Amino acid sequence: MISVPVRIWFFGDSMVNGTGDDACLGWVGRVCAAARRRGRDLTCYNLGIRRDTSADVLARWQREAEARLLPEHDGRLIFSFGANDCCPGEDIGGVRVAPGRALANAEAILMAAVAWRPTLMVGPLPICDVAVDRRTRQLSGDFATLCAHLRVPYLDVFDLAAASDTWTREVAAGDGAHPNEGGYAVIAGVVENWTCWRAWIDRTTSN
Amino acid sequence: MISVPVRIWFFGDSMVNGTGDDACLGWVGRVCAAARRRGRDLTCYNLGIRRDTSADVLARWQREAEARLLPEHDGRLIFSFGANDCCPGEDIGGVRVAPGRALANAEAILMAAVAWRPTLMVGPLPICDVAVDRRTRQLSGDFATLCAHLRVPYLDVFDLAAASDTWTREVAAGDGAHPNEGGYAVIAGVVENWTCWRAWIDRTTSN
Numbered sequence: 001m002i003s004v005p006v007r008i009w010f011f012g013d014s015m016v017n018g019t020g021d022d023a024c025l026g027w028v029g030r031v032c033a034a035a036r037r038r039g040r041d042l043t044c045y046n047l048g049i050r051r052d053t054s055a056d057v058l059a060r061w062q063r064e065a066e067a068r069l070l071p072e073h074d075g076r077l078i079f080s081f082g083a084n085d086c087c088p089g090e091d092i093g094g095v096r097v098a099p100g101r102a103l104a105n106a107e108a109i110l111m112a113a114v115a116w117r118p119t120l121m122v123g124p125l126p127i128c129d130v131a132v133d134r135r136t137r138q139l140s141g142d143f144a145t146l147c148a149h150l151r152v153p154y155l156d157v158f159d160l161a162a163a164s165d166t167w168t169r170e171v172a173a174g175d176g177a178h179p180n181e182g183g184y185a186v187i188a189g190v191v192e193n194w195t196c197w198r199a200w201i202d203r204t205t206s207n
Numbered sequence: 208m209i210s211v212p213v214r215i216w217f218f219g220d221s222m223v224n225g226t227g228d229d230a231c232l233g234w235v236g237r238v239c240a241a242a243r244r245r246g247r248d249l250t251c252y253n254l255g256i257r258r259d260t261s262a263d264v265l266a267r268w269q270r271e272a273e274a275r276l277l278p279e280h281d282g283r284l285i286f287s288f289g290a291n292d293c294c295p296g297e298d299i300g301g302v303r304v305a306p307g308r309a310l311a312n313a314e315a316i317l318m319a320a321v322a323w324r325p326t327l328m329v330g331p332l333p334i335c336d337v338a339v340d341r342r343t344r345q346l347s348g349d350f351a352t353l354c355a356h357l358r359v360p361y362l363d364v365f366d367l368a369a370a371s372d373t374w375t376r377e378v379a380a381g382d383g384a385h386p387n388e389g390g391y392a393v394i395a396g397v398v399e400n401w402t403c404w405r406a407w408i409d410r411t412t413s414n
Contacts, residue, residue: 007257017250017251017252019250021243022240022243022244023240024232024236024237024239024240024243024251025231025232025236029231029232029236030231032231033229033230033231036228036229036231037229043224043226043257044224044231045224045256046253049252049274049275050214050250050275051277056274060274063270064271067256067263067267068256068257070258
């Protein structure tokens with residue numbers, strides 16, 4: 001049995017980037033490192049961008065993914081965005097991207113993604129701002145419904161992060177929106193134990 | 208005195224990506240984590256792509272950098288490529304990108320980069336293939352001359368990596384081209400002590 005080489009693109013926002021993490025890993029680096037230490041031949045492309053909304057990800061993900069893929073590769077996609085959509089802005093309801101448009105953006109992204117490559121989605125995370133977080137929590141639930149409809153596996157991590165003392169303490173001690181090593185490790189632990197992620201990582205092939 | 212927030216894009220090949228590193232840091236993640244642990248408010252965008260040549264980086268760096276920058280940000284650029292140019296291919300001399308074209312690509316990248324944002328360049332690394340490495344070492348010297356002409360600080364790391372027992376042992380034990388944690392830590396140590404990098408990291412401002 002050998003590990004099949006896999007290349008995973010992670011698209012999303014600052015939480016995907018790992019902003020605020022003094023270890024410069026974020027949850028993305030942690031789950032990828034854990035997979036490699038279990039013997040998985042995995043290449044990680046972290047394509048999280050600070051302040052990116054669903055609209056920003058929609059505008060760039062295909063071009064950036066294609067630049068990182070040869071046809072013979074086993075390339076896979078993970079998306080995680082939505083909190084920036086819920087921040088104050090110029091769209092309907094005074095947010096950066098109104099929920100209806102955020103859902104339409106997510107649907108456009110995910111429909112193209114699943115038609116092309118294996119795809120997972122991780123829900124948006126709290127930034128410890130009451131008004132933003134209330135909207136983000138609602139949007140995360142709406143993403144869950146959308147993903148069920150599209151048959152894209154979805155991991156809702158909002159309540160778990162919001163209930164984590166480590167998460168809230170580190171966000172408060174940091175820039176007010178992002179955790180540090182402990183908070184990202186909490187999310188990494190949840191993703192690592194997600195059956196859909198595990199199915200990607202534990203897959204081997206006879207040789 | 209406060210640390211000025213800085214966002215650094217690292218453009219290049221698999222060695223920038225950190226391919227083969229079970230810690231999923233590479234030299235890029237290690238130097239950024241070290242800077243953050245020294246109190247530097249730094250956001251890292253790792254834009255290394257496996258198999259990328261100078262031509263591939265030329266084709267994408269500006270668009271990918273612009274997608275990661277707001278005008279008010281202190282954004283900086285580090286480039287590191289060249290070993291893939293020297294691999295067997297269809298260009299003159301039987302390589303993927305002939306030296307003359309690699310130098311022209313580097314010049315086009317660096318001239319646009321330095322006119323836009325603070326820019327550094329780190330030289331290409333050995334992959335422990337005698338013929339490829341001989342060409343890469345020569346190209347690294349040519350990049351040094353080009354960078355001196357363009358006044359872009361250049362760090363030649365080729366001989367140091369080639370002479371490192373850790374580097375060569377890990378490349379041999381891995382996929383034959385990339386080191387693991389120890390090899391990337393060797394390069395990270397050299398970059399961390401580079402006066403040009405230090406000047407970026409140690410910079411503070413009165414508040």
